[in-house]
Amino acid sequence: MSSAQVAGEALALTLTARQAADFELLANGGFAPLRGFIGSGDHRSVCEDMRLASGEIWSIPITLATDLECAVGDVVELSAPNGKALGRLTVSEIYDKDLELEAEQVYRTTDAEHPGVAAIREEGARCIAGPIEAIALPDHDEAFMRRYQTPEESRKAFADRGWTRIVAFQTRNPIHRAHEYLTKAALEISDGLYIHPLIGETKKGDIPADVRMRCYEVLMDNYYHPDHVMLGVNPGKMHYAGPREAVHHAIIRRNYGCTHFIVGRDHAGVGDYYGTYDAQRIFDDIDTAELGITPLFFEHTFWCNECEGMGSAKTCPHPAESHLFLSGTKVRELLSNGEKPPPEFSRDEVAQILIDAYKEESATDG
């Protein structure tokens, strides 16, 4: 592309929901130090070295795939899927990214069944890069907006509360007792807990973000301490990139002002693409001082009848038959039949919300 080309007239591009989620985190500071969609040099560097060309740790390429005809120097007006004007991008490069390199290096698989790989292939290789200028952020439902904070706002909220050790919890599921326990274990050694559910696009079958928000809210009202727990929302989308996405999730929470980040087993995984501990081991080779946030690694947790409490394979010595275990299938079956799992598995209030959601869903389906 010629860099001498004169800036053209404004072009228009309506972003997909996934692209708008990237725009939002670029615009609100959640993707700092990125200030725009990355070019070919950064793309290759991120894929191969997990770093931007400038050297900073970055684990998932933030690219804008589009067929829009444009030239370097053009200004592209960007709008959300609902038509809301978001801002503009000044095209600095038009390139074909190496999709298979990204699949192999970032997703560790080229399997078309992998939802993240499928998504980038569907978007295509042709990308435009360039800095963005935001005039607005995408709209969200009121349920999300009442908890919405930009990184600047969450940092200020933490400072106002005098928190210096803040642990972030990424989630794309309702919080049952197991996750409540590990967030609280992490909070015991911190000043504050930032529950930061992802509300962008997830794969089919995942529980919708608005239902999940109701679950989080009821926990905030009944089981978390308001002086030590904040609920925000991460407008990002899921990539299901396992270890690379664990790093990605950590970087975002660093930008939101958190000092620690919970990484469970199979974090951001899907199917059998990643080893159980891959998303923890990837941090072995990362200097957490450079990363700017410290991961806290957790095992699966459960209620144990002999401990009469929550625990994990590390803290509970009792055999599996003492542990309350319900498969995801079993839990869905119970809830969709209007039955609550035991209170040691899920708070009654959370179970009720999920039962109601299943009822609404089947009423809609009907």
Next chain:
Amino acid sequence: MSSAQVAGEALALTLTARQAADFELLANGGFAPLRGFIGSGDHRSVCEDMRLASGEIWSIPITLATDLECAVGDVVELSAPNGKALGRLTVSEIYDKDLELEAEQVYRTTDAEHPGVAAIREEGARCIAGPIEAIALPDHDEAFMRRYQTPEESRKAFADRGWTRIVAFQTRNPIHRAHEYLTKAALEISDGLYIHPLIGETKKGDIPADVRMRCYEVLMDNYYHPDHVMLGVNPGKMHYAGPREAVHHAIIRRNYGCTHFIVGRDHAGVGDYYGTYDAQRIFDDIDTAELGITPLFFEHTFWCNECEGMGSAKTCPHPAESHLFLSGTKVRELLSNGEKPPPEFSRDEVAQILIDAYKEESATDG
């Protein structure tokens, strides 16, 4: 003192139990980098700056107070209270330490009722300093020796297990549910937990170390996971120096190979000499990288009937009436009457050991 003096004949000194505890940690590496009882320069520096004259962080002076007539260069043969030969000290300095400076700076009080201040005053100001050479360590009962490890041995044991994140728990009390919970919360984010009870001298009224060991052993057998929890013993004595002793306890556990150290409310405190969080706040001014171990700060923890689980003022939002609280007086009353506290307060097995110990004690008293 004249440094030109010729080394005299061997002199003999029988250490008190408190001095033998210091000797043991000097000899086994628990007090590294110290290799002997400190002199006047280190004493003043530790009192005033919480550092050795060489600059290393050190919070409680390790001095040898004695009236023994000797001269610089003399070699003093040291023996344990039971007569066992332990090794020798080569006198490098004889000096009167500033007891009141130590009381004010280390103990933050000159009150004679403070057990640590009372102890150093009773020992007196005249000290001999010098490097020690150990030929043996003091004897301990079999109950302690089966768990005894030198810092070299514990480091090797951690390495053999592949642990890189090891959290240490200092205790001078039986472990009830509250402390079990916080050790397990800390373990959830670590590879291993090192329960490291202090078995040296404590104040009157504290539960004897051998009874406590039985409590720890029964928890090791029934409630801690053998692959993730080790029980050792710290031969040190208590100073009840609150914040300064929290740092001291952390340094010792660093030497034993631990990476994290649990600091609760009023750690190593006694009476009302220290603020609830003083022993946590003292770490605010310490570079944990320099210290070589990271403190983990905990609140008081308890069973909550609404949470149906353990929690703290940070993790449980419910009012005090939902919390199971038993005063120390109440617990002693229950146990001495042969009654078990609720299982949410203390494991049955632990309660039974304490009940039996109270029975034995009253039989002995009678």
